[in-house]
Amino acid sequence: MPITVTTGEKEYFPGIGQIPFEGPDSDNPLAFKFYDADRIVAGKTMRDHFRFAIAYWHTFCNTGDDPFGPGTQPLPWLEGGDPMQIARQKLDAAFEFISKLGVPFYCFHDRDMAPEGKTVPESEKNLQVLVELAKAKQKASGIKLLWGTANVFGNPRYMNGAATNPDFHVLTHAAAQVKAALEATVALGGENYVFWGGREGYFTLLNTQMKREIDHLAMFLQKARDYGRKIGFKGTFLIEPKPMEPTKHQYDYDVSTVIGFLRHYGLDRDFKINIENNHATLAGHTFAHEVQTAADAGLFGSLDVNQGDPYNGWDTDEFLHNLYDAVELMLVMLRVGGLGHGGMNFDAKTRRCSTDLDDIFIAHISSIDTLARALVIADDILQKSNFLAKRRERYASFDSGKGLAFEQGKVGLDELAELAAEWGEPKLISAKQEWYESLINQYLR
Ligand code: XLS
Numbered sequence: 001m002p003i004t005v006t007t008g009e010k011e012y013f014p015g016i017g018q019i020p021f022e023g024p025d026s027d028n029p030l031a032f033k034f035y036d037a038d039r040i041v042a043g044k045t046m047r048d049h050f051r052f053a054i055a056y057w058h059t060f061c062n063t064g065d066d067p068f069g070p071g072t073q074p075l076p077w078l079e080g081g082d083p084m085q086i087a088r089q090k091l092d093a094a095f096e097f098i099s100k101l102g103v104p105f106y107c108f109h110d111r112d113m114a115p116e117g118k119t120v121p122e123s124e125k126n127l128q129v130l131v132e133l134a135k136a137k138q139k140a141s142g143i144k145l146l147w148g149t150a151n152v153f154g155n156p157r158y159m160n161g162a163a164t165n166p167d168f169h170v171l172t173h174a175a176a177q178v179k180a181a182l183e184a185t186v187a188l189g190g191e192n193y194v195f196w197g198g199r200e201g202y203f204t205l206l207n208t209q210m211k212r213e214i215d216h217l218a219m220f221l222q223k224a225r226d227y228g229r230k231i232g233f234k235g236t237f238l239i240e241p242k243p244m245e246p247t248k249h250q251y252d253y254d255v256s257t258v259i260g261f262l263r264h265y266g267l268d269r270d271f272k273i274n275i276e277n278n279h280a281t282l283a284g285h286t287f288a289h290e291v292q293t294a295a296d297a298g299l300f301g302s303l304d305v306n307q308g309d310p311y312n313g314w315d316t317d318e319f320l321h322n323l324y325d326a327v328e329l330m331l332v333m334l335r336v337g338g339l340g341h342g343g344m345n346f347d348a349k350t351r352r353c354s355t356d357l358d359d360i361f362i363a364h365i366s367s368i369d370t371l372a373r374a375l376v377i378a379d380d381i382l383q384k385s386n387f388l389a390k391r392r393e394r395y396a397s398f399d400s401g402k403g404l405a406f407e408q409g410k411v412g413l414d415e416l417a418e419l420a421a422e423w424g425e426p427k428l429i430s431a432k433q434e435w436y437e438s439l440i441n442q443y444l445r
Pocket residue numbers: 109149194195196240242276304315347
């Protein structure tokens with residue numbers, strides 16, 4: 001569905017209209033060079049391949065502060081005294097930006113959209129007020145909610161965790177927030193609901209009953225699921241793994257860990273996985289590896305697209321611009337059947353020194369174009385090269401005869417040993433890694 005540009009009382013990005021597609025020869029920084037939303041690739045429009053979403057927290061709340069200094073990026077909608085007035089301005093800016101970019105979805109934490117009040121009911125009320133306004137904005141623009149979530153890591157009360165906090169009193173506050181955020185997500189027709197276990201982990205085992213904390217997390221998620229279903233949430237619950245930061249030992253370390261957790265606690269029917277590139281690389285994996293792992297388990301949910309700095313190990317949340325990595329990602333995405341009800345959320349922020357308002361547009365356009373270009377390249381590789389045939393050939397010894405019988409469970413260890421003795425030493429078969437790598441480079445055009 002086309003997006004209608006929606007501004008509030010004040011236009012926050014004057015001089016910038018809806019971002020057009022101008023093609024690869026354009027040198028207009030405020031135009032798409034590769035993302036042509038209606039273009040069909042591999043049987044689907046680019047719009048449907050990507051289901052792009054804007055992250056409320058980075059794009060409309062973050063001003064570039066770091067541990068060494070305050071924010072540098074003046075965001076005009078954050079100016080003014082009254083927190084509820086600022087929240088309304090932020091909503092105006094958000095829908096103006098998203099509609100001008102022409103992206104179909106957004107994602108938010110409760111506290112990104114509405115300020116925390118002095119009491120639980122006051123916080124809930126603040127959120128409800130903003131949700132009503134957001135509903136009207138969604139209707140006017142055609143923009144939809146990909147997922148909602150609760151920020152149960154920022155407030156100091158969560159310093160020892162939310163659902164895994166050793167103090168039950170703190171857990172109840174996390175529950176109040178998740179309950180309200182689920183209600184907001186349902187009210188806004190959100191397709192998914194995310195749990196990123198911000199401070200669900202620990203720093204030292206000396207003071208930690210790990211099994212008890214993880215049991216609490218699972219119980220909390222079960223109760224959240226039950227409540228969500230009760231109030232009519234039909235979408236998917238998503239867990240977003242991350243290996244470190246803020247705690248030393250995060251319980252949702254990576255996709256494999258989360259798969260084990262979901263299956264162990266019987267949560268795998270309602271929950272899937274939201275995978276973030278920078279979290280994957282912090283865990284020592286590639287984005288593509290994590291996506292393949294989740295898809296193989298039937299638990300692929302959605303993506304947070306960003307990238308880390310290749311030379312430092314932290315969650316720098318940069319805009320994805322590495323084309324080679326994007327091609328590897330899209331090679332997997334095309335083969336696992338795409339995003340389904342998930343999307344690609346830009347969990348990324350402009351660098352602290354990028355201080356112009358149009359840098360926010362340029363950053364998103366750059367990432368969107370990187371992924372669009374990668375989609376076309378990956379589709380070309382799958383359609384025109386012998387990439388798939390080569391991969392199949394590598395496993396051909398399991399396609400017939402004893403190899404097939406082994407896969408079917410019909411060959412025991414003793415018979416395998418007999419075959420080894422009978423067949424003698426196997427000849428070395430090259431894995432051809434460099435051939436695969438060069439193939440990608442050949443198609444980067
Ligand atoms: C932080 C996470 C967070 C989640 C949503 O590292 O990526 O932004 O996506 O809570």
